[in-house]
Amino acid sequence: MELTDPRLIDQLTMAFEATDPQPRQSTGPRMRKTAPPPGESVYQSPAYKTRRCRCGVCKSCLDNARWERIFAEKFADPTYYSGPVIRYASPLNAV
Numbered sequence: 001m002e003l004t005d006p007r008l009i010d011q012l013t014m015a016f017e018a019t020d021p022q023p024r025q026s027t028g029p030r031m032r033k034t035a036p037p038p039g040e041s042v043y044q045s046p047a048y049k050t051r052r053c054r055c056g057v058c059k060s061c062l063d064n065a066r067w068e069r070i071f072a073e074k075f076a077d078p079t080y081y082s083g084p085v086i087r088y089a090s091p092l093n094a095v
Contacts, residue, residue, distance in 0.1 A: 052064065
């Protein structure tokens, strides 16, 4: 059983070999990973720190307050995850 013409395969392989991918250009010096000195922490905090606005008036503050209230209500209720069980069964099967 022959799936395709051998000449087509030869043309495709020659075209593939003819396309030489260009080498990647260096974007700059690479950072080397070095082991920290003994007794020093491995974690380094990010160079920038963002602060959330806490004015309580802007749209972002109002949205944050809304979500904090939702999560506080959700996790403050001990019965949130143990609510009534809903059965999805036919009443004709009930005995």
